[in-house]
Amino acid sequence: MTDAPVGGGRPFGKDAALRFRVLHTDGHARRSTLELPHATVELPTFMPVGTQGSVKTLTAADVAGTGARIVLGNTYHLWLRPGAERVHALGGLHHFSRWPHAMLTDSGGFQAFSLARNARGDRLVDLTEEGVAFRSHLDGARCFLSPEEAVRVQSLLGADIQMQLDVCPPGDAQRPVVEAAVRQTTRWARRALATPRKEGQALFGIVQGGTHADLRVAHADELGALDFDGLALGGFSVGEPVRAMHETLAEVAHRLDPTRPRYLMGVGTPEDLVRAVHAGVDMFDCVLPTRNARNGQALTRLGKVVIKNARHKDDPRPLDPECPCPTCAGGYSRAYLRHLFVAKELVVLRLLSLHNLTFYAALMAGAREAIVRGDYDAWMRRTLDDLGTAEVPQLS
Amino acid sequence: MTDAPVGGGRPFGKDAALRFRVLHTDGHARRSTLELPHATVELPTFMPVGTQGSVKTLTAADVAGTGARIVLGNTYHLWLRPGAERVHALGGLHHFSRWPHAMLTDSGGFQAFSLARNARGDRLVDLTEEGVAFRSHLDGARCFLSPEEAVRVQSLLGADIQMQLDVCPPGDAQRPVVEAAVRQTTRWARRALATPRKEGQALFGIVQGGTHADLRVAHADELGALDFDGLALGGFSVGEPVRAMHETLAEVAHRLDPTRPRYLMGVGTPEDLVRAVHAGVDMFDCVLPTRNARNGQALTRLGKVVIKNARHKDDPRPLDPECPCPTCAGGYSRAYLRHLFVAKELVVLRLLSLHNLTFYAALMAGAREAIVRGDYDAWMRRTLDDLGTAEVPQLS
Numbered sequence: 001m002t003d004a005p006v007g008g009g010r011p012f013g014k015d016a017a018l019r020f021r022v023l024h025t026d027g028h029a030r031r032s033t034l035e036l037p038h039a040t041v042e043l044p045t046f047m048p049v050g051t052q053g054s055v056k057t058l059t060a061a062d063v064a065g066t067g068a069r070i071v072l073g074n075t076y077h078l079w080l081r082p083g084a085e086r087v088h089a090l091g092g093l094h095h096f097s098r099w100p101h102a103m104l105t106d107s108g109g110f111q112a113f114s115l116a117r118n119a120r121g122d123r124l125v126d127l128t129e130e131g132v133a134f135r136s137h138l139d140g141a142r143c144f145l146s147p148e149e150a151v152r153v154q155s156l157l158g159a160d161i162q163m164q165l166d167v168c169p170p171g172d173a174q175r176p177v178v179e180a181a182v183r184q185t186t187r188w189a190r191r192a193l194a195t196p197r198k199e200g201q202a203l204f205g206i207v208q209g210g211t212h213a214d215l216r217v218a219h220a221d222e223l224g225a226l227d228f229d230g231l232a233l234g235g236f237s238v239g240e241p242v243r244a245m246h247e248t249l250a251e252v253a254h255r256l257d258p259t260r261p262r263y264l265m266g267v268g269t270p271e272d273l274v275r276a277v278h279a280g281v282d283m284f285d286c287v288l289p290t291r292n293a294r295n296g297q298a299l300t301r302l303g304k305v306v307i308k309n310a311r312h313k314d315d316p317r318p319l320d321p322e323c324p325c326p327t328c329a330g331g332y333s334r335a336y337l338r339h340l341f342v343a344k345e346l347v348v349l350r351l352l353s354l355h356n357l358t359f360y361a362a363l364m365a366g367a368r369e370a371i372v373r374g375d376y377d378a379w380m381r382r383t384l385d386d387l388g389t390a391e392v393p394q395l396s
Numbered sequence: 397m398t399d400a401p402v403g404g405g406r407p408f409g410k411d412a413a414l415r416f417r418v419l420h421t422d423g424h425a426r427r428s429t430l431e432l433p434h435a436t437v438e439l440p441t442f443m444p445v446g447t448q449g450s451v452k453t454l455t456a457a458d459v460a461g462t463g464a465r466i467v468l469g470n471t472y473h474l475w476l477r478p479g480a481e482r483v484h485a486l487g488g489l490h491h492f493s494r495w496p497h498a499m500l501t502d503s504g505g506f507q508a509f510s511l512a513r514n515a516r517g518d519r520l521v522d523l524t525e526e527g528v529a530f531r532s533h534l535d536g537a538r539c540f541l542s543p544e545e546a547v548r549v550q551s552l553l554g555a556d557i558q559m560q561l562d563v564c565p566p567g568d569a570q571r572p573v574v575e576a577a578v579r580q581t582t583r584w585a586r587r588a589l590a591t592p593r594k595e596g597q598a599l600f601g602i603v604q605g606g607t608h609a610d611l612r613v614a615h616a617d618e619l620g621a622l623d624f625d626g627l628a629l630g631g632f633s634v635g636e637p638v639r640a641m642h643e644t645l646a647e648v649a650h651r652l653d654p655t656r657p658r659y660l661m662g663v664g665t666p667e668d669l670v671r672a673v674h675a676g677v678d679m680f681d682c683v684l685p686t687r688n689a690r691n692g693q694a695l696t697r698l699g700k701v702v703i704k705n706a707r708h709k710d711d712p713r714p715l716d717p718e719c720p721c722p723t724c725a726g727g728y729s730r731a732y733l734r735h736l737f738v739a740k741e742l743v744v745l746r747l748l749s750l751h752n753l754t755f756y757a758a759l760m761a762g763a764r765e766a767i768v769r770g771d772y773d774a775w776m777r778r779t780l781d782d783l784g785t786a787e788v789p790q791l792s
Contacts, residue, residue, distance in 0.1 A: 349742065
């Protein structure tokens with residue numbers, strides 16, 4: 001049993017970048033708080049993604065209004081445009097983007113692997129022990145990302161939490177490839193930790209290992225022995241079967257050092273979040289709620305609403321009469337939202353983004369309350385039922 | 397001298413749809429109030445355009461936040477999609493679009509002439525004494541707009557103010573064409589007034605005559621003899637030289653019945669508004685501030701800011717440090733706005749729209765104050781100087 005004792009957490013000396021406290025546990029699920037320079041964040045929590053210094057279609061005030069108190073910024077995008085030095089000169093990413101609460105930046109590695117081109121123009125990067133050489137997807141400029149450079153760039157951006165540079169193999173990679181990625185990620189973890197970073201910034205390590213639970217657990221122990229402020233689970237939702245992700249998470253998440261926050265990167269659907277919290281995860285980020293909004297999909301307690309569907313033409317009801325978001329509480333009817341979407345009026349993308357992020361924040365608030373009450377299992381089953389996914393796979 | 401005596405205005409019986417009161421005059425410029433069912437509007441005022449039931453990129457709360465208390469809806473667009481009957485069944489345009497303040501709808505004629513196709517697919521309509529036959533630009537459906545149908549459709553939409561169906565010739569039309577349009581517009585004016593409309597809705601007549609001041613004045617007198625609640629100047633900003641518009645307005649606007657509000661349709665730039673108020677105009681609408689915003693142009697007291705310009709890359713200043721809009725007062729730097737625009741982040745279109753509409757509302761508030769102070773001439777010259785258009789044509 002490795003669950004954190006209630007009240008446990010990392011020491012909070014004068015140099016600590018964060019203070020993490022577990023308030024309640026219910027099975028592997030944890031209700032905790034994460035004190036960061038710009039906000040105290042209630043966990044489990046979902047972080048909206050502000051890829052280019054903007055959560056798409058929303059202002060900072062909009063995002064805060066959905067309940068979010070921590071957002072993610074993408075280092076790769078901001079590094080290439082407008083440039084990390086420029087953001088730093090303009091006061092750092094908080095000041096630049098007018099976001100007053102907490103912020104986490106990724107290392108840039110994931111996007112370098114997925115968006116950039118190598119020197120031959122292939123959608124591949126040149127990976128060496130030293131780091132990753134690639135060409136910008138914007139203008140073909142040569143770039144080089146090393147563990148040290150990722151820390152340097154993230155220091156310039158100035159978020160509350162940095163992520164180490166890691167190697168993230170695709171979901172269908174063979175075991176030897178995954179093993180090599182794990183070993184490389186550990187070597188880069190040590191280099192990241194050895195690199196000076198901006199005072200007050202936390203640094204999280206990233207556990208790889210694909211859907212191999214044994215590799216995951218071993219890597220979690222290896223990184224847990226290092227002085228990271230938190231531990232992330234990377235390399236999920238990269239093409240592997242969803243069921244394999246949930247099964248691996250159920251075996252692995254609660255094995256990550258219980259005294260530190262656990263962050264599942266790039267995941268996921270409402271169902272994914274509910275199940276991962278059950279497995280012991282504290283933090284999430286994903287483009288899904290904002291991307292789906294821009295595709296006209298509203299996510300609700302009772303499943304997905306495809307707003308362009310003709311059935312909504314004359315429907316005077318809001319997306320969800322119980323939702324407190326500005327769209328639902330503001331009395332915007334499905335009929336009006338459909339009209340705006342069909343007429344290509346941009347405001348509907350914002351109205352749906354506000355709704356979806358509010359739904360995600362409310363979902364995490366519901367999870368926190370259930371953990372405190374001690375009935376997370378029952379809450380999870382009801383929630384998944386309502387979402388239309390009655391079948392709950394067996395979690396360990 | 398036809399200027400309204402201060403305190404003058406139309407009678408306000410129990411059936412009156414509006415009450416118009418002139419509070420101050422300064423030359424031909426008027427400071428007045430327009431009491432409508434959904435708002436008391438301070439004139440001179442600018443009406444943001446909500447073509448398809450949405451002021452582009454903004455919510456109703458956003459628009460109200462800029463200071464606007466009356467918006468314009470386009471009957472042509474709403475009639476074709478989502479349909480006037482549907483809007484009516486969903487509670488009318490106010491309820492449908494969540495706009496609680498005053499609203500004006502145009503007749504649909506201008507867009508029928510400019511957007512629709514005739515039966516042969518030409519960008520022309522089939523104009524008869526009865527009305528305008530055309531095909532929808534959306535799906536080619538056959539439509540027919542008559543003075544009576546325009547009143548019926550606008551009754552279903554339910555705005556505070558309706559506009560009569562008129563004939564609006566292009567800016568380069570020969571005098572006989574303009575004369576015919578004037579005569580047709582008068583015949584349609586009588587038919588519009590004879591058509592029952594929704595209780596509480598005002599109806600404005602539209603003065604045509606191109607840049608022929610004599611035709612304009614005669615038409616103004618002709619329509620002024622009819623029982624319209626207000627008089628509009630249509631057929632400006634339709635391709636004629638800007639100077640010709642200003643010269644015609646200077647001769648004509650103050651000749652419109654001073655006891656009724658005067659509305660200059662589809663105009664214009666900040667310079668146009670300032671000069672037209674000088675000529676005696678009370679109300680304006682134009683897509684310019686929101687369209688320019690979507691093209692990356694911010695309008696300020698000191699002229700236009702083209703936000704994608706590289707000069708803004710490192711500029712920490714807001715668009716205008718004295719502007720109270722959420723974008724400027726919210727601390728959004730030119731550098732950040734430029735980054736968002738270059739990175740195609742949609743939120744920047746909203747931020748610039750908020751700024752531009754706030755600027756327009758503030759410009760009209762400045763005009764109102766200058767009229768009350770009795771120094772409109774001096775205020776106009778300073779304002780035009782600041783806008784970078786020092787040369788002020790002679791106004792009559």
